[in-house]
Amino acid sequence: MGLLDQLLGGVLGQTGGGAHRNALLDLATSLIQNQPGGLSGLVQKLSSAGLGQQVASWVGTGQNLPISAEQLLSALGRDNVQAAGQKLGIPDATASGGLAALLPGLIDQLTPKGQIEQGGDLPAALTALRGKLGV
Secondary structure (H helix, E strand, O other): OOHHHHHHHHHHHHHOOHHHHHHHHHHHHHHHHHOOOHHHHHHHHHHHHHHHHHHHHHHOOOOOOOOOHHHHHHHHOHHHHHHHHHHOOOOHHHHHHHHHHHHHHHHHHHOOOOOOOOOOOHHHHHHHHHHHHOO
């Protein structure tokens, strides 16, 4: 079982169980893909919201610093996160808490060389990552 698999299992164990596993991962990948500028745009948005140190740790090759659900909601907008979660049938607490727990690992996995690859195929990378998770 990989790191993201363990993380996803732990998050869902705390916030609603396996019924939300795929929906939570769908929410995270949708957030990354639909952000203007893709992964770079999301990293910039989170950094501009005061989470630069945390985001730098996710992109870098060292330990990933955590963020809280409240920090994530503040950075991305409570309404945006809740609306996206509701579209996928995910309760608000699961959406915010799950994203706060998943994004560090997802972004870390999408930046294995410690930087965001310019011109990379983000949809293909996300699909490959989902394959590693078995979802």
